[in-house]
Amino acid sequence: MLIGKIAPGGVRNSEITPRSVYLNRRHFMQGTAGAIALAALPASAATNERKKLEGVVKTNFEVSPDESLTKYDSVTGYNNFYEFGFDKDDPKANAGNLRTRPWTVKVDGHVAKPGTVDIDDLIKPHRLEERVYRHRCVEAWSMVVPWVGIPLKDIVERFEPTSSAKYVAFQTLLDPEQMPAQKRSSINWPYVEGLRIDEAVNPLTLMVVGLYGEVLPNQNGAPLRLVAPWKYGFKGIKSIVGIRFVEQLPPTTWNLLQPREYGFYANVNPKVDHPRWSQATERRIGEFRRRDTLMFNGYAEQVASLYAGMDLAENY
Numbered sequence: 001m002l003i004g005k006i007a008p009g010g011v012r013n014s015e016i017t018p019r020s021v022y023l024n025r026r027h028f029m030q031g032t033a034g035a036i037a038l039a040a041l042p043a044s045a046a047t048n049e050r051k052k053l054e055g056v057v058k059t060n061f062e063v064s065p066d067e068s069l070t071k072y073d074s075v076t077g078y079n080n081f082y083e084f085g086f087d088k089d090d091p092k093a094n095a096g097n098l099r100t101r102p103w104t105v106k107v108d109g110h111v112a113k114p115g116t117v118d119i120d121d122l123i124k125p126h127r128l129e130e131r132v133y134r135h136r137c138v139e140a141w142s143m144v145v146p147w148v149g150i151p152l153k154d155i156v157e158r159f160e161p162t163s164s165a166k167y168v169a170f171q172t173l174l175d176p177e178q179m180p181a182q183k184r185s186s187i188n189w190p191y192v193e194g195l196r197i198d199e200a201v202n203p204l205t206l207m208v209v210g211l212y213g214e215v216l217p218n219q220n221g222a223p224l225r226l227v228a229p230w231k232y233g234f235k236g237i238k239s240i241v242g243i244r245f246v247e248q249l250p251p252t253t254w255n256l257l258q259p260r261e262y263g264f265y266a267n268v269n270p271k272v273d274h275p276r277w278s279q280a281t282e283r284r285i286g287e288f289r290r291r292d293t294l295m296f297n298g299y300a301e302q303v304a305s306l307y308a309g310m311d312l313a314e315n316y
């Protein structure tokens, strides 16, 4: 039984995440053997090398002066990436051997120019931007992260979606040999997520390839992950291999697992509590006092109009 276990890194989940939250998130993994096949990984598993990204342009996407960047070690050492285990330090410990080159991304569905693109060809035509965003997990903790990425809009336009493309569906790599938790958990792998097309082309939405000016560490979703900063972190699907333009609302992993608790939109909303805990405040990793959670995670000015006329308690 794993409940109450202290993670090897010494961070007890209960210190940061409400107990009900982490117990719940573990619940779906029960019966999957906590250590999964992770113990079988070679000793060299945690060999994430740090590598600077060239040509990164700083932008004026900043947060308030009273919010400082979350430390690199926390951003890269306190993660959810259930393919590598479900403790917060499992992804860092176990994702080191994920092979992120060669890597291809298949783009299909309602687009004029479908194709399977090498990750470097996908990235190359674009300017890499550094953007400092708030990052709010549904578990009521948050960070401030200097992501490096490309506006998703610029990538979307290259494939020329047709008028039937109402949503964009994303898919993570499915490879149980590299992602050991895919061998046993009760999640219906691969992890999938989606955005409405207007959310996807909103200027805030980023396809992330790095953080802190460096190549994205595997545990943060290398080589390509989504960041939509006004939504709870689980929308930020990692290690993407598929982007499909579809007409119908696509399935999403957490919604499939617990539809009453995790909606498709997942907009950060302090007024809509999770059925089992409040979303009114959050614990910023590295701080002691709790902060009030902001509507749309502080990005209301940029995104509120996307939801005009929608009941946000209904469309959570």
Ligand code: MTE
Binding pocket: 078, 079, 080, 081, 082, 083, 137, 138, 172, 191, 219, 220, 232, 233, 234, 235, 236, 237, 238, 239
């Ligand atoms: N993507 C995949 N493929 N698998 C996951 O388990 N976890 C999600 C999201 N993306 C997850 C994922 C959740 S619950 C959160 S909060 C964020 O990744 C965490 O991202 P971070 O490691 O950059 O903080």
